[in-house]
Amino acid sequence: MHRTGALYGQFKTLEQQKDTATLGMWIFLVTEVMFFGGIMLAYTINRHTYFHAFAMGSNTLSLGLGGFNTVVLLASSFTMAMAVWSAQTSRKKLITLFLSLTILLGFVFFGVKYVEYAQKFHHHLVPGKNFDIFYCVNNPAKCDDIDAADMAKEKEEIEAAAKADPDLNAHAQLYYSAYFGMTGLHALHMVIGAGLLFWLLKESVAGKFNAEWNNPVDIVGLYWHFVDIVWIYLFPLLYLIDRHK
Amino acid sequence: MRTQTTGPALQLPEKHYLNATYGIRSWLLTTDHKRIALLYLASVTFFFFIGGFFAMMIRLHLLTPNGLLLTPDMYNRMFTMHGVAMVFFFLIPSIPAVLGNFLIPLMVGAKDLAFPKINLLSWYIYVVGGLFTLWSMVNGGLDTGWTFYTPFSTLYSNSAVAPAVVGVFITGFSSILTGLNFLVTVHTMRAPGMTWFRLPLFVWAHYATSIVMILGTPVIAITLGLAAMERVFGLGFFNPAMGGDPILFQHLFWFYSHPAVYIMILPAMGVISELIPTFARKRLFGYHFVAAASLAIAVIGFLVWTHHMFLTGQSTYAAVAFSFLTFIVAIPSAIKTFNWTATLFGGSISFDTPMLYAFGFLGLFLIGGLTGLFLGALGVDINIHDTYFVVAHFHYIMVGGAVMGYLGGLHFWWPKITGRMYPEWLARIAAFILFIGFNFTFFPQFILGIMGMPRRYHMYPPEFQIYNVMSTAGASILAIGYLLPMVYLTWAAFYGKVAGENPWPSTGLEWKTQSPPLTENFEETPVVTWEAYDFHNRPDLGLDVPSGKGSPVVAPAHGDD
Numbered sequence: 001m002h003r004t005g006a007l008y009g010q011f012k013t014l015e016q017q018k019d020t021a022t023l024g025m026w027i028f029l030v031t032e033v034m035f036f037g038g039i040m041l042a043y044t045i046n047r048h049t050y051f052h053a054f055a056m057g058s059n060t061l062s063l064g065l066g067g068f069n070t071v072v073l074l075a076s077s078f079t080m081a082m083a084v085w086s087a088q089t090s091r092k093k094l095i096t097l098f099l100s101l102t103i104l105l106g107f108v109f110f111g112v113k114y115v116e117y118a119q120k121f122h123h124h125l126v127p128g129k130n131f132d133i134f135y136c137v138n139n140p141a142k143c144d145d146i147d148a149a150d151m152a153k154e155k156e157e158i159e160a161a162a163k164a165d166p167d168l169n170a171h172a173q174l175y176y177s178a179y180f181g182m183t184g185l186h187a188l189h190m191v192i193g194a195g196l197l198f199w200l201l202k203e204s205v206a207g208k209f210n211a212e213w214n215n216p217v218d219i220v221g222l223y224w225h226f227v228d229i230v231w232i233y234l235f236p237l238l239y240l241i242d243r244h245k
Numbered sequence: 246m247r248t249q250t251t252g253p254a255l256q257l258p259e260k261h262y263l264n265a266t267y268g269i270r271s272w273l274l275t276t277d278h279k280r281i282a283l284l285y286l287a288s289v290t291f292f293f294f295i296g297g298f299f300a301m302m303i304r305l306h307l308l309t310p311n312g313l314l315l316t317p318d319m320y321n322r323m324f325t326m327h328g329v330a331m332v333f334f335f336l337i338p339s340i341p342a343v344l345g346n347f348l349i350p351l352m353v354g355a356k357d358l359a360f361p362k363i364n365l366l367s368w369y370i371y372v373v374g375g376l377f378t379l380w381s382m383v384n385g386g387l388d389t390g391w392t393f394y395t396p397f398s399t400l401y402s403n404s405a406v407a408p409a410v411v412g413v414f415i416t417g418f419s420s421i422l423t424g425l426n427f428l429v430t431v432h433t434m435r436a437p438g439m440t441w442f443r444l445p446l447f448v449w450a451h452y453a454t455s456i457v458m459i460l461g462t463p464v465i466a467i468t469l470g471l472a473a474m475e476r477v478f479g480l481g482f483f484n485p486a487m488g489g490d491p492i493l494f495q496h497l498f499w500f501y502s503h504p505a506v507y508i509m510i511l512p513a514m515g516v517i518s519e520l521i522p523t524f525a526r527k528r529l530f531g532y533h534f535v536a537a538a539s540l541a542i543a544v545i546g547f548l549v550w551t552h553h554m555f556l557t558g559q560s561t562y563a564a565v566a567f568s569f570l571t572f573i574v575a576i577p578s579a580i581k582t583f584n585w586t587a588t589l590f591g592g593s594i595s596f597d598t599p600m601l602y603a604f605g606f607l608g609l610f611l612i613g614g615l616t617g618l619f620l621g622a623l624g625v626d627i628n629i630h631d632t633y634f635v636v637a638h639f640h641y642i643m644v645g646g647a648v649m650g651y652l653g654g655l656h657f658w659w660p661k662i663t664g665r666m667y668p669e670w671l672a673r674i675a676a677f678i679l680f681i682g683f684n685f686t687f688f689p690q691f692i693l694g695i696m697g698m699p700r701r702y703h704m705y706p707p708e709f710q711i712y713n714v715m716s717t718a719g720a721s722i723l724a725i726g727y728l729l730p731m732v733y734l735t736w737a738a739f740y741g742k743v744a745g746e747n748p749w750p751s752t753g754l755e756w757k758t759q760s761p762p763l764t765e766n767f768e769e770t771p772v773v774t775w776e777a778y779d780f781h782n783r784p785d786l787g788l789d790v791p792s793g794k795g796s797p798v799v800a801p802a803h804g805d806d
Binding site for chain 1: 355356357358359360361421425428429432433434459460461462463464466467468471474478479480481482486487488489490493497765770
């Protein structure tokens with residue numbers, strides 16, 4: 001089917017095209033809910049069964065970095081919504097500005113995530129052969145990014161947890177499998193979202209969006225908001241439950 | 246227009262979707278839903294052959310009690326690859342991707358599906374997934390069973406698990422995109438006058454199927470993703486030694502795989518809902534109930550998955566709940582079966598090949614469905630779980646039901662797809678051969694199951710041999726029943742008698758355009774002013790409609806058979 005301007009050949013009107021694309025994006029988001037739901041279920045069941053190990057896991061995550069990332073994503077959803085508004089009101093320069101800001105905030109998120117992942121790697125908290133939940137407590141010199149007070153607290157917590165759960169290391173590895181699985185999948189979706197945003201940026205610079213036709217901005221916005229909502233679930237699930245630091 | 250059965254032969258229309266453009270690129274880069282349907286026809290037929298080959302290996306091996314053909318390990322690979330190829334690469338795509346893709350835009354009066362490029366993408370995703378699975382097969386195959394149960398699949402199997410799991414994972418997205426396309430098309434692309442309750446029940450069936458596809462398939466995706474991660478990176482979700490739980494895998498797996506069987510049967514039921522009114526020349530009895538039953542099957546089908554796990558040590562309360570729900574899910578299917586039968590009553594029935602397949606479906610689906618109830622009864626299931634009774638049950642539904650629906654649909658719509666008719670008498674003979682072969686193959690398996698022969702075993706006690714031999718003999722007849730249509734349908738596509746716009750005639754919108762259709766389907770967007778299956782008020786069909794109330798519409802004479 002060929003295109004006439006923005007209208008694809010299988011549609012009769014731009015209105016029909018808009019409704020169709022929007023419905024398509026909503027249904028796709030439903031499939032994403034089911035997709036993330038599966039791994040969240042596995043996480044929730046294991047959280048309940050192995051709450052000592054999972055509490056340990058949550059407390060090794062940085063509340064500061066996670067909280068900052070949450071604010072960053074919420075801000076990016078705001079800038080995305082502003083981009084949609086700009087498109088709906090034909091404010092061409094603002095569309096480009098807000099899309100750029102959204103992409104920038106996305107990259108800030110990636111940067112923080114990189115820092116967090118690097119930290120996990122150094123602390124031997126990546127599931128696999130070298131996984132060791134006791135690593136930092138046994139080698140405080142190697143984990144010099146944890147200050148003495150926090151280290152003492154961690155030592156105390158880990159000893160209590162190990163007493164309650166003799167298989168603490170194995171169960172903690174489950175926590176980190178879920179952590180990397182969920183945040184990794186989320187990051188992958190953000191990368192795809194960033195790609196879509198770059199495409200939108202290119203189109204907006206070419207002047208494609210205005211009050212009459214702005215649907216692509218709208219539906220990428222839906223996708224971006226969804227990715228944000230997934231993080232809003234992940235943050236409490238991974239960082240906040242059983243927090244006592 | 247009524248097809249002339251005497252007089253000068255019809256001509257194919259000058260321009261249609263098959264000759265609109267030429268060359269391999271025009272096929273591999275097409276966005277025409279009709280061409281994509283044919284691309285799918287080629288690929289699912291290919292995987293049908295692959296699955297059929299593995300079936301042949303199984304049945305040949307089981308001719309003797311001690312199994313002379315294969316080692317036990319090889320036997321495990323045979324039944325696994327048979328299941329994987331048939332379930333994921335043939336049954337799930339077949340009717341939706343071939344008939345659904347071809348017909349849904351025609352049936353709703355649209356030029357194409359909502360997202361033609363996504364439609365093409367979904368075929369390429371299917372092909373890539375298929376290639377990964379073929380890679381697994383070529384590298385020694387898989388021996389875990391198509392159900393990939395952990396921890397065998399994640400830890401202990403020495404077979405090519407990872408590529409097969411990746412292949413199935415990828416192909417799942419093909420399913421999701423097809424379902425998404427269908428749902429949106431039905432919502433936003435219907436022609437003027439085509440209200441929801443004037444839609445053919447084939448469309449309702451695919452709508453319900455699409456709901457299952459989009460809600461269920463992502464769950465198998467994440468499940469297989471976790472299993473692959475576990476195998477490759479040694480995570481521990483399903484490994485008891487690390488605190489994980491193999492039963493978690495089973496719950497996640499069956500949460501999709503049970504609704505998956507409804508993905509396989511609902512489209513076939515949709516085909517039957519088209520065949521029976523056409524060949525009885527009578528409106529479908531209880532249209533609204535059949536439409537609602539399709540949706541009910543889709544919804545309730547998500548609530549019964551644990552009936553595959555009755556013997557895993559679950560709580561009795563959970564087992565009772567799922568057994569009860571399993572009985573409930575049979576009710577909408579029963580409503581449909583009664584309604585199809587009621588449609589026949591007082592109709593003007595002819596026994597064209599598609600109708601023969603519909604009759605086959607009615608009887609075989611009935612047996613398959615009823616035996617599902619036996620399996621859903623807890624006390625009975627303890628004895629017949631994991632026996633050949635289960636194998637016979639699902640083959641009655643998937644082969645006796647879904648494949649018969651697929652073949653009946655292929656025959657029914659072949660004149661629309663190719664513009665030419667298949668040879669009727671040869672087709673009827675093939676249908677009979679298939680029916681006989683099918684029953685000889687699978688009925689003995691019910692008996693074997695009751696007698697206690699376990700499934701997935703490479704050997705069996707000598708007293709079971711007679712039934713196994715009967716089953717293998719039946720399978721060879723069944724194979725002929727499948728090969729014949731493959732040959733004559735291909736022949737008919739090039740040399741069959743030109744069919745005209747509406748050879749049967751039938752009432753759907755797809756029959757109000759030329760055969761084969763134009764690329765844009767209709768010359769002008771149709772405006773629908775009639776109800777579905779309304780044989781009495783369609784003078785354009787050229788049927789003889791007697792004036793007495795309740796008198797059946799007269800079936801047209803057949804000139805050439």
